[in-house]
Amino acid sequence: MLARQLRELREQSGVSAEFARKAIGVGKQTLWRMETGQPVRLNPLFIARLCEVYGAREELARKLLALTKETFRTGWWHAYSDAMPKHFDLFVGLEEAAQRAISFQTVLVPGILQTAAYRRALIWVDSPTLPAADVERRIELLARRKSRLSCTESPLVLEAVLDEAALHRAIGGRGVITEQLKHLSEVGALPNVSVRVIPLAAQAYSGLTIGPFDMLEFPEHPTTELMEPPLVYLQGKTEAQYLEKADEIQGYQDAYADLQRSALDESDSRALIQRIVQEHER
Secondary structure (H helix, E strand, O other), X not given: OHHHHHHHHHHHHOOOHHHHHHHHOOOHHHHHHXXXXXXOOOOHHHHXXXXXXXXXXXXXXXXXXXXXXXXXXXXXXXXXXHHOOHHHHHHHHHHHHOOEEEEXXXXXXXXXXXXXXXXHHHHHHHOXXXXXXXXXXXXXXXXXXXXXXXXXXXXXXXXXXXXXXXXXXXXXXXXXXXXXXXXXXXXXXXXXXXXXXXXXXXXXXXXXXHOOEEEEEOOEOOOOOOEOOOEEEEEOOOOEEEEOOHHHHHHHHHHHHHHHHHOOOHHHHHHHHHHHHHHHHO
């Protein structure tokens, strides 16, 4: 949030990145990290000086300084930095701050809806030599993420859309996938969680060409009253993309609306999941 505000302020003021970095005595890379939300030690004096250079209103400058103080706090997920890829650390922090999450998956069950056994099976395929202790650290991280769905204070609103094909692949064997599908039905009954399935009968639909994505929406910041716009997360093998431009977000919002038209409603989706469970149990 702070990075976006700083970047937008500079662009609106017409101040060049070169002038801005010289005004606070930092290198090009440091300013870039400050404006893109990358890990960097933020000096409140730098933020105050940039607000002055950009001609920021006094009220906005005060809010940005308040945000700067918050960057010195450490979130619970930082304790698991050794258990996840560097590009995923940012996503977990954003997910923790989000009010609503949308996940579309074609091959796998969305991460936050995976059972421990399902996740272990995926980890062993992706990292077969990973020590058992490290595997369990990743499972602990998953459990912490999942707790947002059932907490009583500010639970995460989750809307998941899955291709039926993801429910037929027996990740970890029949026992594991059966447990996973039963978990989908159970968590889908929570008032803040929606699980919908696009049946194989739908044949071709636009989501197949768009590919999996996650979209996060955020509440108004509790102390500064600033609002962070939605963002889209696209996960890759070694890196990830975070899309935040208005036209990009609108494109994925339109895509999600189309996915909803292709998907069964929650009740019919639950019935389909139950039928597939019966197939796996035969």
